[in-house]
Amino acid sequence: MTNTDLTIGRPGHRDAHAASRSDAAMSRFEISIHDTMAPLEQEWRSLEALSFNSLHQGYDWCAAWAQAHDSELQVVRGALDGELLFILPLEFVPGRLFNTARFVGAPHSNLNTGLFAADALTLPRNDFADRLARELTHRLRHKVDLVALEKTPLAWRGTASPFANLPGIKNQNSSFQLPLFSSFERTLAQVNAKRRRKKMRISERRLEALGGYDYVIAQDPCEARSLLDVFFRQKATRFAALGLPDVFQGAPTRTFFHAVAGSCGAADERLLELNAIRLKGEHGGRIVAVASLSRKADHVICQFGSIDEELAGDASPGELLFYRMIQRLCGEGAALFDFGVGDQPYKRSWCTVETPLRDIVLPLTVRGRFAAGYHRALVQAKVAIKANRAAYSFFQRVRSRKRKTDRQTGEIDSE
Template sequence: MLKVLDSVDRDTGRASISDFIVDVRSSPADVSADWPRGGDADTPARCHAFQTVTFIETWQATYGQAHGSKLCLVEVRDAAGRPLLMLPLQISPLEGGLVLGFTDMGVSDYNAPVLFPTAVTWTRQSATALWRAITARLPPFDIARLDKMPEHVGGLVNPLYLLTDRANPESCHLANLDQPWSEVEQHIQGAKNLRNRFRALDRLGGCRLLVAETADERQLILAALLEQKQRRFEETHVPGFDAHPEKRDFFTLGTERFAAIGALHLSALMVKDEVIAALWGVTQGRHYYGLFITFEAGEWTKYSPGRVLHHQLLQHLAERGYWCLDLGIGDEPWKLAACDVTVPLRQATILATLRGRFILTERTIKERLSATRFWQKLRPYKWVVLRGLRRSLQRAALPR
């Protein structure tokens, strides 16, 4: 049953708004030096890659612009001015109102604040006061949806997790690499078979793991990755880059931006000079995040190139001291078979206005409709028709 926080003001607790100094910036260029840029773990801040300045800049230039979003980059300090947390939020005109959420829209796996070690003991009461202090400084919004939130970030308690009202539908999954390789492989279903398939690919003329180090290598892998992913979108009858170009633009722009700070990890499984599988990832310290995996179909399917790439990359990262390969959000069977750690997530829906309640009601009706068997059967055909119509219009627009 869906629970909704009409307001968190009823639960005031011991902490009060005056305990927090809140500043809200509208551009990543204006945030303080305390906000981590990304890649380097040599900072007191604890965060995932999805809350770094580089990620936010890339998100705003792609997803944010596509959806008319207004950034609300929140910095919270204690009464002495010491940083407590940084929170990347945005307000978008969606569903007939203004919706507050994280800088996400499907591209982030973990949503949480950037946290700093502090003497504050986070409880539901102090977290409630924190949220009141933050929303008092935000522009107006109708409803807040805070989803995909972990309980801890870098060993520190996530205060927003304490405001959650239900579990997130999906969890995150990662492979623990902070152990001997022989133990890592024990958790991978079919590891021996994956080694055999790599050897079979190698007999075709040479198979290797390529980790991009140059601009040419990055463009080679990126072009193959985007082509493979779009083809997969079309094969599975779901909206792809043609319907949502901001998805393609994020990875295109992000490739060079994350590479510039040493946080990009773009890899491919190569047979001769052909990319048969690719994985777009970023790093934050010794934490590797795999955001986007693709693979060739057809004659390559029997070799399971995506799973072989993942297996090769696991060993590559383990040899270089990474402590995990994080496949992120999603409960797909192959992730469960490849990972030994599950990170449960939670979410909260917070109403701010009467319009927010209307938005929630409409959203609930749509979610129930989309869960019906009839809608599940009908949905793929919708994208076949729309994609065909878009291509017809593009051909009609060509000069004759």
């Protein structure tokens, strides 16, 4: 869909007729706040079906997260002349110093767009941003200090975001994508096909020495959850080795992923499809690589992945798994393979598209202004550290030593 930019300039330079027409339209703009999802389900599903809206704001995805985390919802519904314009699925996050409203499931989402109707894409973005900020302040400030809409693109697949004129800062991470074609050969040609095939053959030879392998896709929720548990174990081992906190450790987060694993959403597409490399022979049945995919229409997101570094780390089973998944998806009508948020060498080796992301921060109170300033400073510090390899390595080492010390202290205390 082609987006028409009708952004209006400063009042002193506006065309009087256009400004009058815009002001009249925005005066008919209304929002409401909802603490439950069910009454909005039909409207919600009508918006999630549109290709420019992220699967992370889909009804089933948000409902599973909210139930697992017992989220206090602040779902924002916007309408113009009574017609649905957008839905922003937000959850309330209390803090010691300030309270925040964020996208439902934001800690584990790779792309956030909100849910917008096609008509919303042609609204004057300056006026929309101003009115939305005023309405959220009026309706939420009694409880929320800051609205944080993280990991939002300025544009997604050729469609400009209605959030473009809201105040924000570039996120410390981008997301990375590989366009897919019906021909796997043409897809591979974008990323040095000869080198990619060579790496695949090396991986296969090393796995053959262990007895061979199968590429498997979980066929039912039970099998999906079994593979998910393997991922949790492999990832916990990896985080511990790096001295990093395990972001999948919390019981509510694991409950959420168990709920969506193998389940179907709109159009019978799996919310979280588990793929794996499974060994045969002497080590038959052992899973050496796991990856989860979510799909909406022709867009596929890899949500997370892990490998068994103890047994087959030198065989690069994760790389082999990506090769097999992308090869399969080329024949299944997918047009974009999304490696998600975070700059990693393996992502850059596969991807030809980098999508910058923004964090939108809307302070609603005086405390919210301090919170917004803190958020911007923190993001800028992360950007600066990641841009300096020496500084980034230093902080990683410090964090790893601290985690190791904490674990040792815990072991001594428990004896």
